[in-house]
Amino acid sequence: MRTFGILALALALGLPVQAGAQGRDQIRIVGSSTVFPFATAVAEQFGKTTDFKTPVIESTGSGGGLKLFCAGVGMQHPDVTNSSRRIKASEIELCNSNGVLDIVEVKIGFDGIVIANSKATGRYSLTKEQVFRALAKDVPNAAGKLVPNGYTTWSEIDASLPNTRIEVLGPPPTSGTRDAFVELAMEGGAKAIPSLKALRKQDKKAFKAVAHAIREDGAYVEAGENDNLIVQKLEANPKALGIFGFSFLQQNADKIQGSLVGGSKPTFENIASGEYGISRSLYFYVKAAHIDRVPGIREYVGEFTSDRAVGPDGYLGDKGLIPLPDSDRAAVRDAAENLVSIQLADLAAN
């Protein structure tokens, strides 16, 4: 009993004094769960091929990662954060207010979002407008007035689509995949409808509210963040469609098929060329102030921007990352090597 107590006390009191002040010889990375499978592959390769320790990568989500990243400069804060969206102006301001002044942005490639179903039934060919009509909370009727979405089967939207009930399994609102899907597919579809296009010109906020609202009457099923689960559910239910990342389609192509969107199939080539319309850019951000304090950051960034990782034949392609066009890749590598830090003005430009 007594020894237990003393041990516990020693554990509780002895260590914090030294822990904070210690330096680090291991890179700490946080951020997006979408970038996680790619960043971990790079980290493992980096750890094996160099003398540096393998970086520790936490899967915290893009927003959570940037919050940790921007908390300050010092060994208790992470060196790199992964993000499946671009950093926001508010986040740069948060970083700056905490003394994180130089942030190097590195774009690593694209991630396609697919709408897939079981191979037991036919392949869907959808347009973004049809996707919007199937999944939006409110849709404009013939007169252009917004009414609650009344479509129950795909054939009601368009006669070319099958007469099956609309049932789409997708990620919940907390997921980055959902954000990207809403922004690229739903907003894209809403823009294709004249009355909503007119609304966009008048009132951007109202337009976004309509375009981003997904129906809650059971046609869209929030199936959780685990994409493997959605794939399994699609196998069990051939009538349903599912929304998830391209890498899961790539791994399960014997069981499921990706729907055509706007006439283009979700393939490696089509996503890379931008012909397939639902894909987003993936990034990571490096804290420049840490570069000479934690060994290996420069080399890690070098590995992550090298052609053998993110090139057209790179090992990340095998994991489902779609490479940037050649010219962009060279520019990204140059910027990363010279540690060009991102400015608020860069964000406004886009």
Added chain:
Amino acid sequence: MSDVSDFSEPSDAHSFRNTEAADRRLRKRHAAERRFRFYGAAAVSIALLALAALIFDIVGKGHGAFQRHVLTLQIYFDPDVIDPRGDRSSQSLRMGNYTSLVRNSLTEIFSGATGRSDRRSLGSLVSTGAAFQLQDMVMADPSLVGERRLVTVPFADDADMYYKGYIRADTPEVDRRLLDTQIAWLDQLERRGHTHSEFNANFFTSGDSREPELAGILGALTGSILTLCVTLLLSFPLGVASAIYLEEFAPKNRWTDLIEVNINNLAAVPSIVFGLLGLGMFLNVFGFPRSAPLIGGMVLALMTLPTIIIAGRAALKAVPPSIREAAMSMGASPLQVVLQHVLPLAMPGILTGTIIGMAQALGETAPLLMIGMVAFIVDIPSAFTSPATVLPVQIFLWSDSPERAFVEKTSAAIMVLLLFLMAMNLAAVLLRQRFERRW
């Protein structure tokens, strides 16, 4: 039962009816009892069936992870390829292209595969770990350079999945992860006896990896053990001491009532709240490192404490007062009474509570997310402050990975977690038996 009917002999019509009514009531009561027993048995069998289905599913999916297919290759340690400077120094050997060694050896078997893309798809059948394995061999023994050796290397996950029957040759080529040529090569390798299946020891000796064939459970298992050690060392003495004080020594007043209510409430607080507390207190205020088993253990100890205190108090309360009174009457001080008589008798109950709390702690991921233990960590943790993850987190991360070979790894990790849990329970049972006393 018969005495009920014996009790009133049918003497007249009235009492006969009475007896019949009594018999009916009796039959009804018996039927009710039989029904109740049936419901109970049904409930138990449903639970057992569910458990059997779960275990069957997990073992069915996961047993494959304990086997892996390996390839025996005749490797020529070509000095031109792996020793670019030609001086056998470790710097030079480190720069060598070991992937080429594997590909060269494979093209020796399949002389037809000469084009770049053929070589690429042939090489991708073998795990990327093979190159590092060869490199380690050469670094350990530079005299290998220029020699020929038979080396056994693991297959890549897709090839392994093919041998295990998860990738089928009859699916169209565009829909599977292997090309027709690759499948033909794999069949030939098998026919010629270059391959065999072996126990996957690697699964128990390595840390996490993004390549399913290289991923192992040891890192997470060590992390779990380290974390639970801290949890036990903190929560058991604190919990038992609190239980003893509250039950045996504390005055019964409004304050102790308030404390009791609070402890009962804390036992029901969602675990993520303890994670937030850990983040706010241990990381932000005290500046502890992230992802450390020490902090994980501290957070889980906070979560486990109420369970141990409640179970400990119940166990102390269950010790008959006669024991205390007898000890007191022999002149023992209150402390002696508690430590020498009451506590040993209460120990089995306290241990049961502790094991329930520890089992709960073993399965937690939510509070660990906040303190950075949901992470990809390759190195096996060696200290209480080195970055680590735990078994349930490893299961979560693998189940979320796109590669299909991780499905069996996930189930295998669940099996390891269950075995760990059983080992913990067994330890508790054994300890309980040692302390068990009857009175």
